[in-house]
Amino acid sequence: MPTEPDDDLVLTLRVNGDRKRLLIPANRTLLNLLRQDLGLTGSKHGCDVGDCGACTVLVNGAPRLSCITLAAEAQDAELLTVEGVAVGGALHPIQAAFHEQVAAQCGYCTPGFVMALKALFDERPDPSDAELNEVLGANICRCTGYTKILAAARQARERMNGRSA
Ligand code: FES
Ligand code: FES
Structure with missing residues (x-):
């Protein structure tokens, strides 16, 4: 995984079909990446310790609790958040x-x-x-x-x- 000085890292992934490339701190959680860096606030901060499920997203099709997942774990992954579930303006x-x-x-x-x-x-x-x-x-x-x-x-x-x- 490419890293930068001071423990930042370059993360590339696809989010709801869009390719993203970001420089982020290595300790950024996936939930904070989505909400703070990408402005995708559909995934919620609930407990922040993996108990409530409010932050659930799909990583390569599998459900993950994004509050306890490092963004770095999504390197080269396909992410789906609630913002990407509706297709063509129609609710899923x-x-x-x-x-x-x-x-x-x-x-x-x-x-x-x-x-x-x-x-x-x-x-x-x-x-x-x-x-x-x-x-x-x-x-x-x-x-x-x-x-x-x-x-x-x-x-x-x-x-x-x-x-x-
Ligand atoms: S915010 Fe509760 S499990 Fe992630
Ligand atoms: S926590 Fe309020 S509707 Fe579920």
Whole structure:
């Protein structure tokens, strides 16, 4: 990995399809890279210690907690953040389901849930309720009680599999 004096490093990666090249401190977290250096504030600071999931992004298709991931670990990676999930101005079915089910109150947790579910659906297009619950249980929502979030996850699953929901 190319480094600069004083422990800065040159990071190249793709974010939501756009190629980026930045000079950053070696200790920059991926979450701070996204929010501070790239202005992508959809990924949220929640706990900052890897417990809540609000900062979840996809790195080469896999969910990662960006608050406890060094940006340097994303060298040459393909990143997807919540800003890149909608395609062509249309909400992703997961986002549409959250909207239709009113599955957010403050909404602070929502990007993390959307990204965690996207990773699941990308890997397992028709997950069971137990698999949905396992993913949802790894993210913290302090407002909704999870009932509507589960309803949204189920709706997204049904719509994405061509079933009515
Ligand atoms: S902010 Fe990253 S897990 Fe909570
Ligand atoms: S809607 Fe507020 S934390 Fe989930």
